[in-house]
Amino acid sequence: MKLTVVGAGAVGRLWGCKLSLQHDVHFWTRDNAPSLTVQLNPLAANDKSTICHFSANQPPVLTDADCILVIVKAFQVTQALKDIRRHLRPETPVIIMHNGMGSQDIARKLLPKNPLLYATTAQAAFRPDEQQVSHTGIGQTWLGALNTTGKKHKALADELDYALPPCQWHDDIAYPLWQKLAINCAINPLTAIHQCRNGELANQNYSQQLTDICHEVAQVMTAEGYPINSDELKQLADKVIKATSQNFSSMNQDICQHRPTEIDYITGYLIVRAKAHGITVPVNTRLWQQIKQLEQHNNDQ
Numbered sequence: 001m002k003l004t005v006v007g008a009g010a011v012g013r014l015w016g017c018k019l020s021l022q023h024d025v026h027f028w029t030r031d032n033a034p035s036l037t038v039q040l041n042p043l044a045a046n047d048k049s050t051i052c053h054f055s056a057n058q059p060p061v062l063t064d065a066d067c068i069l070v071i072v073k074a075f076q077v078t079q080a081l082k083d084i085r086r087h088l089r090p091e092t093p094v095i096i097m098h099n100g101m102g103s104q105d106i107a108r109k110l111l112p113k114n115p116l117l118y119a120t121t122a123q124a125a126f127r128p129d130e131q132q133v134s135h136t137g138i139g140q141t142w143l144g145a146l147n148t149t150g151k152k153h154k155a156l157a158d159e160l161d162y163a164l165p166p167c168q169w170h171d172d173i174a175y176p177l178w179q180k181l182a183i184n185c186a187i188n189p190l191t192a193i194h195q196c197r198n199g200e201l202a203n204q205n206y207s208q209q210l211t212d213i214c215h216e217v218a219q220v221m222t223a224e225g226y227p228i229n230s231d232e233l234k235q236l237a238d239k240v241i242k243a244t245s246q247n248f249s250s251m252n253q254d255i256c257q258h259r260p261t262e263i264d265y266i267t268g269y270l271i272v273r274a275k276a277h278g279i280t281v282p283v284n285t286r287l288w289q290q291i292k293q294l295e296q297h298n299n300d301q
């Protein structure tokens with residue numbers, strides 16, 4: 001298959017390298033460079049690193065692609081889709097993968113004809129420098145359709161599964177998206193505010209706050225049609241905290257490196273949906289405000 005990966009962040013590079021073992025992968029990046037070289041450091045420390053060379057930013061290659069994977073931050077989706085849409089054939093499936101929720105409406109509006117799919121992944125990657133990407137954790141990926149034509153591309157889940165397992169198809173992608181959003185609401189703001197690794201949240205000091213966050217998120221998820229109780233959600237968050245204990249969350253890294261965060265698509269999205277259902281979420285609202293203040297502070301410097 002001919003694939004174009006839009007976005008050259010850590011997760012995009014990881015998928016690009018893994019998919020390139022079976023497919024022709026081309027990158028579409030913001031710097032407009034004609035090529036991209038990535039050194040992939042595998043998960044197992046004694047496995048060898050591999051160097052992957054990609055062509056990049058060639059409009060005819062984008063047009064010719066059998067599938068597009070848009071792997072950018074949530075707030076970059078609009079610009080990324082605006083940049084690529086004039087080069088796309090209307091039948092080319094487009095997979096969008098980012099943390100959080102809330103880009104679906106704009107994706108439908110900007111690409112009204114293309115088969116649209118969303119993916120959510122718990123695969124973890126980190127970029128120690130400009131050229132390298134380190135695979136730092138294995139996790140489940142879910143793929144599902146956003147529109148009717150997207151449903152015809154179920155087989156893409158097998159391709160993703162082959163490249164970077166485990167990946168499965170989900171008939172209602174909003175469910176795994178909500179589950180991931182719930183985990184991100186619990187872990188990301190706290191690790192960014194307290195500048196700590198995910199594992200630090202297993203400390204008793206954070207237990208009550210995590211319980212309160214999960215209680216609010218469970219109410220909103222239930223109102224959205226995905227019933228879950230607070231204890232189940234807290235257990236899920238605790239499991240991810242343990243499994244990713246050595247990682248710095250993406251929001252922690254964004255705040256540390258003075259980059260904008262995905263807070264509006266994670267906690268912000270929760271707050272918007274809570275309001276629509278008349279549910280108050282004071283603990284999450286306070287966390288949203290704190291992250292906004294940190295972003296502002298970083299901007300002012």
Ligand code: KPL
Pocket residue numbers: 099122124183184187188198240244247248249250251
């Ligand atoms: O998705 C993540 C993130 O950092 O954004 C978690 C699951 C919290 C892992 O770090």
